[in-house]
Amino acid sequence: MSAAAEQMLPLSKPVGRFIGERKKMLIAGKWVPAESGKTFPVYNPATGEEICQVAEGDKADVDKAVKAARKAFESGPWPTMSLSKRGRLMHRIGDLILEHLDELAELESLDNGKPISVARAADVPLSADIFHYMSGWCTKRHGVTIPLNVLYTPGVEYHSYTRLEPVGVVGQIIPWNFPLLMAAWKLGPALACGCTVVLKVAEETPLSALRLGEIMQEAGLPDGVVNIITGFGETAGAALVGHPGVDKIAFTGSTEVGRLIVKAAANDLKKVSLELGGKSPNIVLADADLDIAIPGAASAIFFNHGQCCCAGSRLYVEQQVFDKVVEGVSEQARKIKLGPGLDPKTEMGPMVSEIQQQRVCGYLDSGFKDGAKALTGGKKRDGRGYFVEPTVLVNTRAGMKVVDEEIFGPVVTAMPFKSPDDELINQANNSIYGLAAGIWTRDVSKAHSIAARLKAGTVWINCFNIFDAALPFGGYKQSGWGREMGEAVLEHYTETKAVTIRL
Numbered sequence: 104m105s106a107a108a109e110q111m112l113p114l115s116k117p118v119g120r121f122i123g124e125r126k127k128m129l130i131a132g133k134w135v136p137a138e139s140g141k142t143f144p145v146y147n148p149a150t151g152e153e154i155c156q157v158a159e160g161d162k163a164d165v166d167k168a169v170k171a172a173r174k175a176f177e178s179g180p181w182p183t184m185s186l187s188k189r190g191r192l193m194h195r196i197g198d199l200i201l202e203h204l205d206e207l208a209e210l211e212s213l214d215n216g217k218p219i220s221v222a223r224a225a226d227v228p229l230s231a232d233i234f235h236y237m238s239g240w241c242t243k244r245h246g247v248t249i250p251l252n253v254l255y256t257p258g259v260e261y262h263s264y265t266r267l268e269p270v271g272v273v274g275q276i277i278p279w280n281f282p283l284l285m286a287a288w289k290l291g292p293a294l295a296c297g298c299t300v301v302l303k304v305a306e307e308t309p310l311s312a313l314r315l316g317e318i319m320q321e322a323g324l325p326d327g328v329v330n331i332i333t334g335f336g337e338t339a340g341a342a343l344v345g346h347p348g349v350d351k352i353a354f355t356g357s358t359e360v361g362r363l364i365v366k367a368a369a370n371d372l373k374k375v376s377l378e379l380g381g382k383s384p385n386i387v388l389a390d391a392d393l394d395i396a397i398p399g400a401a402s403a404i405f406f407n408h409g410q411c412c413c414a415g416s417r418l419y420v421e422q423q424v425f426d427k428v429v430e431g432v433s434e435q436a437r438k439i440k441l442g443p444g445l446d447p448k449t450e451m452g453p454m455v456s457e458i459q460q461q462r463v464c465g466y467l468d469s470g471f472k473d474g475a476k477a478l479t480g481g482k483k484r485d486g487r488g489y490f491v492e493p494t495v496l497v498n499t500r501a502g503m504k505v506v507d508e509e510i511f512g513p514v515v516t517a518m519p520f521k522s523p524d525d526e527l528i529n530q531a532n533n534s535i536y537g538l539a540a541g542i543w544t545r546d547v548s549k550a551h552s553i554a555a556r557l558k559a560g561t562v563w564i565n566c567f568n569i570f571d572a573a574l575p576f577g578g579y580k581q582s583g584w585g586r587e588m589g590e591a592v593l594e595h596y597t598e599t600k601a602v603t604i605r606l
């Protein structure tokens with residue numbers, strides 16, 4: 104098959120039907136066009152062709168959606184539904200996601216460009232798992248009773264307890280790298296806590312979340328509990344952050360936009376949680392099992408085309424194994440089969456958009472100007488689609504943009520270190536980010552002592568990119584505020600009320 108023919112793989116009937124009807128957003132339980140009547144195109148990144156048009160939501164639509172979420176929160180059936188029923192409904196959403204696994208994986212691959220095999224094995228099942236896991240919390244979170252010792256009212260007895268109440272109407276803004284999974288990460292805990300939501304999906308990849316909207320309706324989610332807005336960040340996203348009817352914003356995306364959100368939310372002091380960028384160090388010690396560490400280091404950066412906030416993009420390798428490791432990672436990179444996501448043989452798809460492709464290539468150019476050398480890759484692939492070759496850069500050091508800044512593409516910078524001492528820890532921690540880190544070693548005590556000293560919200564030892572609905576994920580430093588998933592995320596969606604009665 105020629106590259107062009109490969110890219111025009113036929114779509115299944117359910118996906119064809121779905122994208123044929125996509126001009127509407129979910130507001131108050133109805134699928135409605137934008138108030139302005141405007142739409143915008145969604146592109147297939149493997150070909151650059153338009154897939155379909157979606158509604159261009161803006162301030163007016165966000166306002167409608169927030170009002171719907173407010174109504175559902177204040178007077179709809181959601182807040183008064185039994186917790187057991189809420190949990191079962193959420194579990195049903197997870198079940199339905201799995202029932203539609205093939206369709207959702209295809210849609211995700213078409214829209215985002217990721218290999219369909221990955222969407223099938225990771226994005227869709229993990230999304231279902233979030234709903235399944237979070238459904239359990241509905242019945243398991245509660246306040247506590249607290250014995251008081253009020254010194255200034257001697258002899259008086261009190262009974263005090265706390266209630267965990269939903270924070271209210273939540274605005275959630277998500278990126279394009281894991282469109283369905285990011286929707287699940289956000290919606291799962293908010294719903295489990297009893298909040299109602301306005302979800303603003305990424306303009307590049309709105310399709311799977313819209314399909315999730317239909318699935319949530321099928322599961323029986325009451326009208327207005329989840330409203331889904333398609334539109335751009337500067338208009339729809341900013342309107343959501345600025346809306347006085349929103350109690351809390353949960354954002355995943357770039358650190359740059361995270362800063363804008365914090366500033367905008369300062370007006371009415373909305374609660375904010377942020378999951379932002381990263382530049383994760385991945386440390387290979389000389390005693391590591393290189394048969395695991397080399398493919399592990401390759402997958403740490405190349406998984407999802409490097410479009411992961413936690414990508415292991417700074418590879419630090421102990422000097423005596425440096426050549427072997429970087430050559431091994433380069434060898435892995437050369438073997439990766441680039442192609443359209445919908446081709447089952449594809450191992451790496453295109454970047455999500457032309458802008459992203461240009462951004463990654465801009466970083467490569469700056470790296471070469473600064474003296475970096477590509478052991479493999481180093482450029483975009485000619486022809487249709489937004490492909491970038493998996494790239495291993497050496498002759499890199501702190502101070503170069505390719506080492507310091509988040510590229511969000513399949514580019515790893517490799518640097519040798521002399522021994523796992525303070526200098527290595529300083530280098531690894533020398534970043535404005537602190538999302539994740541990797542360590543590869545057979546020495547358990549070195550592994551744990553390095554793990555303790557890394558300023559990162561997640562440390563993987565002899566593995567990388569291991570996620571679980573039960574495991575909190577989030578960043579130190581400018582990688583964010585708060586944690587996603589696990590029990591930890593629930594605190595963002597609840598207010599604690601202390602109630603005291605004099606007996």
Ligand code: ADP
Pocket residue numbers: 276277278279303304305306334335336337339340341344355356357358360361363364
């Ligand atoms: P990227 O640069 O990787 O696309 P962004 O941080 O720009 O990441 O986008 C992540 C999400 O934030 C998207 O849904 C986008 O529409 C939204 N967004 C972008 N700018 C703003 C903004 N000023 N206010 C609110 N949301 C925004």
